[in-house]
Amino acid sequence: MFKKALLTTAAAVAIFALSSVARADTINIVGNSTGNLSTAVVNTSYNAATQTFTFTITNTSPFAATVSGVGFDIGAGNINGFTGSVTNLSDTDFTFRDTDLGNVPQFNGAVLDFGFTTSNNGAFTNGFPNSALDPGKSLTFTVVGHGNFGSLTEQQIANSIYVRFQRVGANGSGSDVGRPGAPSAVPEPMTMILFGTGLAGIAARARRRTKKA
Numbered sequence: 424m425f426k427k428a429l430l431t432t433a434a435a436v437a438i439f440a441l442s443s444v445a446r447a448d449t450i451n452i453v454g455n456s457t458g459n460l461s462t463a464v465v466n467t468s469y470n471a472a473t474q475t476f477t478f479t480i481t482n483t484s485p486f487a488a489t490v491s492g493v494g495f496d497i498g499a500g501n502i503n504g505f506t507g508s509v510t511n512l513s514d515t516d517f518t519f520r521d522t523d524l525g526n527v528p529q530f531n532g533a534v535l536d537f538g539f540t541t542s543n544n545g546a547f548t549n550g551f552p553n554s555a556l557d558p559g560k561s562l563t564f565t566v567v568g569h570g571n572f573g574s575l576t577e578q579q580i581a582n583s584i585y586v587r588f589q590r591v592g593a594n595g596s597g598s599d600v601g602r603p604g605a606p607s608a609v610p611e612p613m614t615m616i617l618f619g620t621g622l623a624g625i626a627a628r629a630r631r632r633t634k635k636a
Contacts, residue, residue, distance in 0.1 A: 448466070448467045448468075448577060448578060448581050449464065449465070449466050450464070450465040450466075450467065450581055450582075450584070450603040450604075451463075451464060451465075451603065451604070452464070452465060452584075452586045452601040452602065452603055453601050454588055454591070454599035454600070454601045455529040455530065455599055455600055455601060455602075456529065456599055457588070457591050457592065457597055457599040459485070460484065460485060460486070460488060460591050460592050460597065460599075461484055461488055461588035461591050461597075461599040461601055462482075462483045462484050462601070463480050463481060463482050463483055463484065463490055463586055463588075463601065464480070464481045464483055465478050465479070465480050465481075465581070465584060465586075465603065466478065466479045466481075467479075467577060467580075467581045468577070469576075469577035469580060471577075473567070474567060474568030474569065474570065474571075474572045475565060475566075475567050475568075476565070476566045476567075476568065476572070476577070476580050477563065477564070477565045477566075478563070478564055478581070478584070479561055479562065479563045479564075480493065480556065480561065480562055480564070480586070481559075481560070481561040482556045482557060482558045482559065482560055482561075483558070483559075484558050484588065484591070485558065486558070486590075486591075486592060486593055486595065487557070487558065487590050487595050488558060488588050488589070488590055488591040488592070488595075488597075489552045489555035489556055489557055489558075489588065489589050489590050490555055490556040490586055490587065490588060491540070491541045491542075491550030491551065491552060491554075491555035491556075491587050491588070491589045492524075492538065492539065492540045492541060492542070492547045492548075492550050492555075492586070492587035493517075493538050493539045493540075493564065493584065493585070493586055493587070494524045494527070494535035494536075494537070494538030494539075494540075494547045494584075494585045494587070495535060495536055495537055495538055495566075495580070495583045495584060495585070496527075496533045496534060496535050496536060496583050496585065497536055497571075497572070497575065497579075497580065497583045498536075501523050501534060501536055502536045502537075502571055503521050503522060503523075503536065503537065503571075504521070504568075504569055504570075504571045505521050505536075505537045505566055505567065505568055505569065505571055506519070506521065506566070506567045506569065507519030507521070507537070507539065507564065507565060507566045507567070508564070508565050509539065509562060509563070509564050509565075510562070510563040510564070510565070511562065511563065512562070513560075513562075514554075515541070515554055515555060515556055515562060516541050516551070516554035517539040517540065517541055517554075517562070517564075518539065518540060518541070518545070519537070519538075519539055519566075520537060520538055520539070520540055520545045521537045522537065522545065523535070523536070524536075524537070524538050524540065524545060524546060524547040525546050525547050525548055527547070527585055527600055529599070529600045530585070530600065530602060533585065535547050535585060537566070538585075539564055540587075541554040541555050547585070547587055548587070550587060550589055552589045552590040555589065581603060582602075582603055584602060584603060585600055585601075585602050586600065586601050586602070587599075587600055588600070588601065
């Protein structure tokens with residue numbers, strides 16, 4: 424009876440622990456008109472206390488399709504007052520733009536509030552493929568809201584991402600824009616390590632008490 428109660432308590436503690444830790448969202452991006460010729464995977468994390476949204480984009484497109492722009496439409500009207508940075512630019516040339524990046528015709532003219540572009544004039548629809556993110560490569564971006572994210576959750580911010588693809592297809596003549604569907608929450612690696620360590624400790628204690636009984 425005691426052993427059963429202990430296992431029930433351990434399960435409850437484990438469920439609570441997993442529900443309260445930070446989680447990372449993994450989002451698949453697929454081109455609006457070119458489909459699997461324009462694809463990327465985005466991993467996101469969000470610190471609500473500091474309104475710091477971090478995301479890593481991996482270009483998974485075939486052939487030579489590049490990611491030349493990333494924009495956000497987080498609400499009605501034009502919202503500004505953000506700051507952004509890029510980690511490990513390497514051979515890319517992305518610049519953060521805290522301004523109206525124009526609309527996205529592929530998605531009912533959605534207006535982008537801010538983002539990262541490779542174009543000289545900052546327009547999302549323009550860009551330089553040679554300065555963009557090539558297939559198989561990843562790049563990490565950070566945006567700080569300074570209060571402008573309001574009460575938005577990580578998932579809501581992540582779902583507002585628009586990704587611009589250029590040099591799409593076998594002949595490299597296409598372009599497209601993709602945005603996410605519903606992200607799937609994936610526990611961070613450290614979370615799983617701590618979770619496994621906790622369960623191992625509970626199991627060991629249960630065995631010791633069983634032997635004493």
